Amino acid sequence: MPVLTRLVSAPLTVDIRPGALEDLGAILSDRRVSTSGRLALVVSDGSGARLRDRLAASMPAADWFPIRGGTLDSAVDLAARLTKGNYDAVVGVGGGRVLDATKYAASRVGLPMVAVATNLAHDGIASPVSILDNESGRGSYGVPMPIALVVDLDVIRTSPIRFVRSGIGEALSNLSALADWELSAEHTGEDLDGLAAAFARTAAEALLNRPQDADDEAFLATLAEGLVMSGLAMSVAGTTRPCSGACHEISHAVDLLHPGLDGLHGEQVGLGAVFASHLRGDTDLATRLATCLDRHNLPIVPAQLGLTEAQFVDVLHHAPNTRPGRYTILEHLDLPPTTLHEAVRTYIDTYGS
Template structure:
């Protein structure tokens, strides 16, 4: 019989809403999700006392570890320190960086993990990738997605608005990333996973046309669901391809060249997505993306990121080197430094 389906290591449980942290007890009681009772909680040093107290009440016997450093080296050291301690489940509680560390530690030790989000800054919530700091900037490491994702809207009430809206930029950038993937298929024959594309595009379209704002529960639920969908899209094809193209290359370049000016990942890839769409000659998409970003008071132009035009030009020139082997509009056009400068200046003038 021909194979009619494929197995995907996606979260088994996704609970989004008010008070969903309390569902953790049911998750831990399910032997299919939680193999034992030796739990290590990885949290950030700035975790709120309210969240910490509530979670300690749910897992009173867990060991708590504070992740001070988001580097790949520090994550490796933490994974090694915990390897022979008898733990069998990692709970990450925090923003994207903490959840990435938790996923990395769990994967390094072949343990399952549970993600409890306290912000919605990027699409790593349920993805098979951990973004960690390295000597050359940020690096992507393949991991296993969490078995469960909890987004409790009550935990987001004290989150700075920027750490909610940043996730919008990450989701919207899917539109540009998909266009890059389809371009790679036409130009090089690279295979495109239609299911992954459908999931990533659905997530992006949800954000592109949603009339709400980060102050609205309905919008936050839609954003959280979109972040999860993007993570599953990446898991589906075993790559960040449906959610990462020239937009992410530009963001990585900014991190590498101007680390002191780095802004939240979602802000940078949002600007990168508008520029990549403009560079692609797709003015309607560029305009739609810019409108959606401005709807949420997010950056659209280099100056909104605190970058000069020349600095953004340097980032675009450097961008392809951040992801060797990934074919995007930048690699396709292969423009000279001078030509990139002209395009960036045209972009700034068009969207100012």
């Protein structure tokens, strides 16, 4: 009898530890990503630029490509610049916006991409998706996963603690996204991939009851591993579905309606996950999520994001428009603004104390 199986796309190398950055050149050579050292290193004007001197000594043959922002235009421009050289791979060094632009540019020119994450703000460090600002707002673009991922925990510790907390919110929101996926499978017949769900659930559950503070080395390693597993979940599913439900629709709506707010993506989806769980009537999950978010000083109620109740109701009303065709608790209930306002009021009374 033949054995049936499937291949799962995954990075060739995942190196998460203190001091990993010092070994980047050797890692890429040993894994045959680049034996010649001909690399294109893409850096931001922030954390990536500050690491340039450390990296230059171990990779003298590399060319440097500064990039500003995570826009579609900047990614297309980067791709055009990359075609002028002969490189083994493209290495993105920085936060999520730089990595997303680098992933997109590398895919356009057919080069493998290496992600060197300088913060853990969201699961884009290993996902097969690039989120880029465009003329219409913000778009999601399918790209190959990074061929290698390096996370130096010493570097992560120097990033603002708020970025780490944002990553916590991102990973925890998987549990709400999965509940929405299960809801859609029940009511619309949408296929639910059990392996993708297992990756996404494990990433969140590993953090949910972990007692350490966000600056603890073991906690940071678990968070980084969880964000990698979220990326694998999306790769397995061929969609962001395992990690994106009503929680992400809410975040996208906040970005569109209130671009002046300084809320981070993980902060917004964390709050969105608690609210969506509340709407589903899953008091146990909503309480567990809220308890963990509160422990790490993440927002739980709209006011902590800088939103009034009325503004949050508008966000919820607009949220389904951000992902047409996606079925979550928001689409399932399809509540009018008056009922949404009552739900928000009850939510704040329950979790705002």
